Structure formats: structure tokens, C-alpha cells
Amino acid sequence: MRSALHRVVRTLRGVRWYLRELTDESAYDRYVAHLRAIRPGAPVPTRRAFERMRTQRQEADPRQGFRCC
Numbered sequence: 001m002r003s004a005l006h007r008v009v010r011t012l013r014g015v016r017w018y019l020r021e022l023t024d025e026s027a028y029d030r031y032v033a034h035l036r037a038i039r040p041g042a043p044v045p046t047r048r049a050f051e052r053m054r055t056q057r058q059e060a061d062p063r064q065g066f067r068c069c
Helices: 002-020 027-038 047-060
Strands: none
Touching: 027 047
């Protein structure tokens, strides 16, 4: 019984990881880890500020193409 529960939990964790990667929900977590590794004393932006910076960077890049929304 325990091993079956363990397999279910492991599968659900895998699905959660996959969905976070697919939707790029984990981008903020990766950015924070990178920032702390490179500049430990630097202030970490809020998730909202990070999303704003990322959106502005994407819109400023002409290679991103036309965005309708």
C-alpha cells in the first residue's frame, strides 16, 4: 500500500513539474536562484516586478514578432 501511495505522489509531482515548465511558471524561481548564486547581496524583485521586466524585454525584442494581446 505504501509503495502505491509513493508512486502516486511521485507521479503527481512529475505532472506538477511538467506543467510548471510548460507554462513557464518556474521562470521566476530559476531567476531568483540564479540571482542569489551570482549576486548574493542583490535585492530580489517581486514576482510582479519580474513579470513586468520580462514582458518589457520581450516586447522590446524585434525577434519576438507581433503580439496581439
